[in-house]
Amino acid sequence: MSLLQGKKALLTGASRGIGAAIACALAKEGASLTLVAHPHHEQDLKQCADKAKGCGAKECNCHTIDFADTAAVQKFAEQCASQNYDVLINNAAIFGSHKAEELGPLxxxxxxxDRVMKVNALAPMRLIRTLAPKMVDKGEGWIINIGDVEAVHEGPHHPAYAASKYALRGFGLSSYEVLRKHNVRVVDIAPGNVAQTGMSEKSDMHGGQGAFNPDDVAEAVLFCFRLSKNAVPEEIVLKAVKPGTAA
Ligand SMILES: NC(=O)c1ccc[n+]([C@@H]2O[C@H](COP(=O)([O-])OP(=O)(O)OC[C@H]3O[C@@H](n4cnc5c(N)ncnc54)[C@H](OP(=O)(O)O)[C@@H]3O)[C@@H](O)[C@H]2O)c1
Structure with missing residues (x-):
């Protein structure tokens, strides 16, 4: 029996990179998917949806939205509330600048x-706020936030981006405690250096000198669903075995 047979999942940032890998992984496990990305890349999103269908997604719908548009996010979240999702994966994020120095105090x-905070923290928090009560009513659910080691370990190097990831991690860890007694499981997955994504290719942040693959993050997502019904990881931190060596 597939892990997610009969389950409905909402996945943001699904047009490329880590999101596209997660979409395929969920599809292979039999989930029905709603894939979300920015309107600028609708074509890429549709291609990922076709790939997910090829991987076995039972159903696969696409939705485009700019997560920096608060009113649109609220409207979208309310529409989603009636869909009875079993799984929410908050993966969409932006770095904010191609150069780390432009994200900092100088x-x-x-x-x-503002845009970084809205896309990386406030939009996912709104989605959680709208979908979590439905999951509680249903008596089960999964909320998985894709964070970053920048918000787990000392010495983050990209201030505004790190601030947004700390915000989402804080909301997630608090929600973990509130929701687990309702059988709604909240997990923060914090990858280090991931290669072959839009973010790693465009910024001086990640990838570049080599890293692990988006599929490794997708595997970490699936690991959550493989656990017994009474277990929930609070955080999963993933790093490259040999930093600087291509996976
Ligand atoms: N790459 C790394 O090394 C790394 C390391 C640690 C954590 N992460 C985290 O992993 C997640 C995925 O990152 P990635 O590297 O796969 O990045 P990516 O390839 O740049 O993908 C980002 C996704 O977010 C969507 N997105 C961006 N801005 C949006 C907006 N305003 N509204 C709606 N959707 C928007 C993009 O949609 P469009 O394609 O339509 O723009 C895309 O689907 C992020 O949360 C990131 O912080 C990445």
């Missing part, structure tokens, strides 16, 4: 930080 435009 350089960069704080208006750009």
């Amino acid at each position: 350089k960069g435009n704080p208006d750009d930080w």
Whole structure:
């Protein structure tokens, strides 16, 4: 029996990179999917949806939205509430600038930080706030947030981005405690360096010198569903075995 047979999953940031890998992994396990990405890349999203169908997704719908548009996010979240999702995976995020220095205390435009906070933290928090009560009513559910080691270990290097990931991690860890007694499981998956994604290719942040693959993050997601019904990991931190060596 597949892990997610009969389950409905909402996955953000599904047009490429880690999200596209997670979409295929969920599809192979028999989930019905709603895949979400920014309107600028609708074509990429559709291609990922076709791939997910090829991987075995029972159903696969696409939705485009800009997570920086708060009103649109709220409307979308309310529409999603009636869909009875079993799984929410908050994966979409932006780095905010191609250069780390422009995200920090000495350089960069704080208006750009608003967008980083909205996309990486506030939009996922709104989705959680809207979907979690439905999961509680149903008596089960999974919320998986894709975070970053920048918000787990000392010495983050990309201030505004790290701030957004700390915010989501804080909301997730608090929600973990509130929701697990209702059989709704919240997990923060914090990858280190992941290669072959839009984010790692465009920024000075990740990938580049080599890292592990998006499929490894997708495997970490599946690991959560493989556990027995009475277990829930709070956080999963993933790092490359040999930093600087391509996986
Ligand atoms: N790559 C790494 O090394 C690394 C390491 C640690 C954690 N992470 C985390 O892993 C997750 C996925 O990252 P990735 O590397 O796979 O990045 P990616 O390839 O750049 O993918 C980002 C996804 O987020 C979507 N997105 C971006 N801005 C959006 C917006 N305003 N509204 C709606 N959707 C938006 C993108 O949609 P479009 O394609 O339509 O723009 C895309 O599907 C992120 O949470 C990231 O912080 C990545």
